[in-house]
Amino acid sequence: MISKLDIEKFLNDFTVNCKSIQRKNFKKGHTITTYIEKRNQICILLNGEADLVRYDLNGDKTIIEHFTKNDIFGEAFYIVTTNNELSVEAKKNCEILFFSYDNIHQKCKSNCKFHQTLSENFASLILEKVMLLNTRVEILTKRSIREKLRGYFNILSTRNLSRSFTLPFSLTDLADYLSVDRSAMMRELKSLKDEGFIKKSGNKITLLYK
Amino acid sequence: MISKLDIEKFLNDFTVNCKSIQRKNFKKGHTITTYIEKRNQICILLNGEADLVRYDLNGDKTIIEHFTKNDIFGEAFYIVTTNNELSVEAKKNCEILFFSYDNIHQKCKSNCKFHQTLSENFASLILEKVMLLNTRVEILTKRSIREKLRGYFNILSTRNLSRSFTLPFSLTDLADYLSVDRSAMMRELKSLKDEGFIKKSGNKITLLYK
DNA sequence: GTTTTTCTGTTGCAAATGCAACGAATATAA
DNA sequence: TTATATTCGTTGCATTTGCAACAGAAAAAC
Numbered sequence: 001m002i003s004k005l006d007i008e009k010f011l012n013d014f015t016v017n018c019k020s021i022q023r024k025n026f027k028k029g030h031t032i033t034t035y036i037e038k039r040n041q042i043c044i045l046l047n048g049e050a051d052l053v054r055y056d057l058n059g060d061k062t063i064i065e066h067f068t069k070n071d072i073f074g075e076a077f078y079i080v081t082t083n084n085e086l087s088v089e090a091k092k093n094c095e096i097l098f099f100s101y102d103n104i105h106q107k108c109k110s111n112c113k114f115h116q117t118l119s120e121n122f123a124s125l126i127l128e129k130v131m132l133l134n135t136r137v138e139i140l141t142k143r144s145i146r147e148k149l150r151g152y153f154n155i156l157s158t159r160n161l162s163r164s165f166t167l168p169f170s171l172t173d174l175a176d177y178l179s180v181d182r183s184a185m186m187r188e189l190k191s192l193k194d195e196g197f198i199k200k201s202g203n204k205i206t207l208l209y210k
Numbered sequence: 211m212i213s214k215l216d217i218e219k220f221l222n223d224f225t226v227n228c229k230s231i232q233r234k235n236f237k238k239g240h241t242i243t244t245y246i247e248k249r250n251q252i253c254i255l256l257n258g259e260a261d262l263v264r265y266d267l268n269g270d271k272t273i274i275e276h277f278t279k280n281d282i283f284g285e286a287f288y289i290v291t292t293n294n295e296l297s298v299e300a301k302k303n304c305e306i307l308f309f310s311y312d313n314i315h316q317k318c319k320s321n322c323k324f325h326q327t328l329s330e331n332f333a334s335l336i337l338e339k340v341m342l343l344n345t346r347v348e349i350l351t352k353r354s355i356r357e358k359l360r361g362y363f364n365i366l367s368t369r370n371l372s373r374s375f376t377l378p379f380s381l382t383d384l385a386d387y388l389s390v391d392r393s394a395m396m397r398e399l400k401s402l403k404d405e406g407f408i409k410k411s412g413n414k415i416t417l418l419y420k
Numbered sequence: 421g422t423t424t425t426t427c428t429g430t431t432g433c434a435a436a437t438g439c440a441a442c443g444a445a446t447a448t449a450a
Numbered sequence: 451t452t453a454t455a456t457t458c459g460t461t462g463c464a465t466t467t468g469c470a471a472c473a474g475a476a477a478a479a480c
Contacts, residue, residue, distance in 0.1 A: 062351055077340045123333040130287045133343035140350040141389040179351040181438045391468045
C-alpha cells in the first residue's frame, strides 16, 4: 500500500517525462486551479501549501480543505455544480503534479515507470483521502465548538502517540477547519484551559484529562 | 468507470461463490458492523438502508452517514481511534456484501469474475465516495442553518435538473445530515418559505429564486 | 381497522455562537 | 533593521441556535 511519503520516493527514483503528467510551479498567492468545468483533473501537491476555497455570493471566503505536501486533490473528486465557485490557492510557493483521471489507467507511451506505479496505487491514494474526509466530517458533525475542539485534539493526540502535540496550522486556520468563528473558538479554548482540560502555550497543546 | 448501479448488474451476472466475499442479511434495528479494530473491512449495501452512528460519552446519538442501496462503507475508510465508538445500524432489512481491503487485489482462487471486476473498478467506487464526502463537507462548512439548507437544496436541484425535488429522507434525518437542531431547522424552513425563497409541501421542495 | 410509533410543525426560553473591534505580539517582507 | 502584514487574545453585544415540550398528522405494526 502506497503512502503519501512514497510519492516522493517514486519521483526521486524515476524521471517523469511522460506527456500526460505535468509538473508546474506556482508562487504564493496565485491560483493553482479552479473547479469549474469537468476535465477530470487530478493534482498532487509535491511541495508547499495550498487551500481549496469557496467564495460565497456575498464575497465571503471559506477554506474547504487545506493541502500540505503530497496531498491529492482536483476537480475529479467533485460534483461540480453551477453554485460552487471553487479554486485552489497557493499559500506558499507550490510545486504541483497534474494529470487526468481518464488516462490514469491507460498504458503510457513512454512506458514511464511513475505512471505505472501511480496507476497501480491510485486506489490506496484515494483511500487515504477518504479517511481524511471521514475524519473531517466526524469533527464537523459535532454540535458545539467545545466538542469539535476536543474531537480534533483527540485525533492529533492519537496520531502523535502523545498527549502533547503542535497544531499543524495557525489558530486562525483551525477556526476555519472547524468551521466556527475564531473569537468564539478562542473563548472556548480559554474555558478548556481554565477548567483544566488542556494546557496551551502558543500552538502547543497538552491534554490533561481523558 | 463502474457506477453504483453496475454492482447490481455484476451480481446478477456472476454467482458469488468466492470465499473472501461474504453475503449476509440483517433485520431492521440490528447492528451490521462496528468500527473498533482494524480489520480493513469493506462493505457494500446491496439492499436496505443503514446509518453510521456515533454514541457520545453522554449517550447522545449522531448519524454520521446514511447509506442507501449500493453504498460502500466500512472501517477500512476510517482511522479508528479509541475515542470513537462507531457502528452501522440497519434502518431497514439489509443485505450486505463483506470483504477485506487486503485481499481485494489478490487473485481469487475460485477465479471468481465478480472479484476480478471489483478489483478492477475499486478505484472508481471509492472515487464516488470521495465525491459524496466532499459534498457533505462543503455543506457542513456553511456557517448558518439557512446557508446549509440552501446549499443542499441547490445540489438536489442540480442533480434533478429541476427546481423541484423530493428530499431523499425525512426532515428529522435532514437535520441530522446538516448536523443542526431539528426545531431550529424547521424554523428556518418556515422563514425561507415566508420570505418567498422556497415552496414546500411535505418533503417536496421547489426553489423560487436563485 | 385499530393501536403504536415515528414524524411534523410550533413555541418560549436559555445558552452558545457570531460579529465587530481593538491593542499587543509575531511573523514576513523590504 | 525597519516597515508591513498577519495572527493572537480579549470583550460587549446582537443574533442564531439548541433545548424541552407538546399536539396533531402520518406511517408502520399488529
